[in-house]
Amino acid sequence: MLLIYEIVFNGLFKLIYSEVNASKVDSSVIRGSENNKETDEVQKANEDPNGFASLDGSSQNKYSDELVLLLIEIISFAGLAINNTLRMHHVSDTNSTRGCLNKKPMNQSISKRNLGETEIRYKNNFSAIKLELEKVCEYHGEQIRQIKKQETNKFSDNQANRLNKKLKIDELFALCNPEFSASKGLKSGSAGLKITKNPREILVAISAFIQIHREELQSEINHTLKYSSLKIPRLVTHYNH
């Protein structure tokens, strides 16, 4: 059950991240050509409330708002459990040499290349499927070995200290759900965190927080959810490559 919430949380964060990045590119493009008269005219036209561009911009904002709202709902509902998974795997991830988990995408890329070729081979040779399954098993086995290795050291003193380390995701979760901050002992105003109960303010605060800390959040979420908890092979995507 938690896995479903994790998948949605991960997917939503990626979408918000790309939205934030896209808006950053847009504003930098406008800023870069500030002296240009034509750009000024375009900007003026954008400011016109009846203009097409402004309409498009507002609908874009609506989409971003909806993304954040859904994120808030999920965090309100399953935030603690997601945070525990993230925190657990983040500790494992940072404590390890990073070599093992970083190896996986490389293996995956090799696998992707081979799988492209196998699409043709499937058509001619049924045993190719077995070959591909062996690759899946090898990949899965390597994943499991690394995770087991990390789990044996999980309760060491060093990691126990790291479990208490403040992460950006904690702050994000606290912004989304004020109850979460109480359970995690986060104080309002700490680390630049201003927890509010006004829905509009929450939305603005979360968007701004993600915009400022997007890189840290991405590394905390992507590394942990992608390579740690979401390790179940699904062959339907495997055939895709």
Add this chain to the structure above:
Amino acid sequence: MEPLTYRAFIRTVVQVRKNERLEKIPVLRKDPKAIGLVFEKFMRRQINFSERKSFLKELYVVLGYRYSMKIFVTVPNYLHLLHDLLNLDPNGDASDGDVRATVQKILRKFINFALFEDDQQRVFDLIALIEFSSYSNSIPLRATEQISKRTENLFESDQKTVSQNFFKLLKPIEFTMKEYREKSQKKLLEESKMNSEIMTEKKLESYNTKKSIVPNICQFVYYLEYFLLKIGATIEQDEVQIVQFISNLFDFLYETQILHLIYPPMKSIPSEINSNVLMKKYESVCHRNGGPLISMLTIIFTVLRNAKIIPEKVGLLKCCAVLLGLQKNDRTSDPNVSRHGSGMKDKPKDGPPHPLKELMISAIKRYPGSEVKKDMSTSLVDSANADKLPDLLVQKVIFERLLC
């Protein structure tokens, strides 16, 4: 061909039979090879336009009977015929409104049979039809030589060619799903009037819980996931069509409660696996782990990542919230279908503690695992089912062509 010769020709494949009410109905003869020969004549344009038009009408009438449809799908080149009908020349046969309308009706009959009526996982034939163009381009044969040439001219890349049948079939599939929903509701209303009973959720469930629809619809959802991941960034080119289709599919899955099925179960596999063990024991677990629920989530996120149209994307986000039980699905047409767990946002205090869990339990009750599991976890690497793999559908098409 002379008119009389044409009539005689048709009689070799169509016969008149009496049904249970002793009405005379035209049905296909149980002679797939002879029927295949007629199809070949049609595809090679060896009969003139008025005869082709007449042939399509007759075909539509006979396919109205399940008996004929069962024979139709055994004809070796019936997929070639459907592919040909999907790609009629817009300046030739397809310029006639009647022909276009009849073709749409034939396609709907076939889709309805493949998704809702046949319990032999006929959905793979529908998938084969979607994937058909790529094969006809790669290996041009007599029967489809002209189609291949026409296709090559229309589409530059192979990728685009693969998509062409998919987009042409979206509307008929949508129509068929809508028709199925309406029929099921109408039938229940009639029954409730006759029995002077209130329409209950239980009755709707019993109607929808047809053995055939679960595996067929689920396999179609898996295929859709595969297809959208395959076309990836090019989703943007046809985003309106795709998003609309996914929204309708979502409503259908929600209403039938197939959406919240998680067979094959979402469970971890043991740490030590090898290809032999995977093939024998765990393949069904790994393949499509999490069933239609996870597939639908993947589909929604794939489209959200690649599409640009904002209002529709907001609609898809709502689907995501509905799937998790955080919101009600107010687009479903049937107000009588209540969902345990839905509407958490509207009534947070009265709502169940775990809406998603409630939705899943409700779905499992409707489609008991013991009945569905077998069909939902069909092994794809088992040689008997090898032709059911999307990548291996080519074998099926090639094989059928060799029979022609």
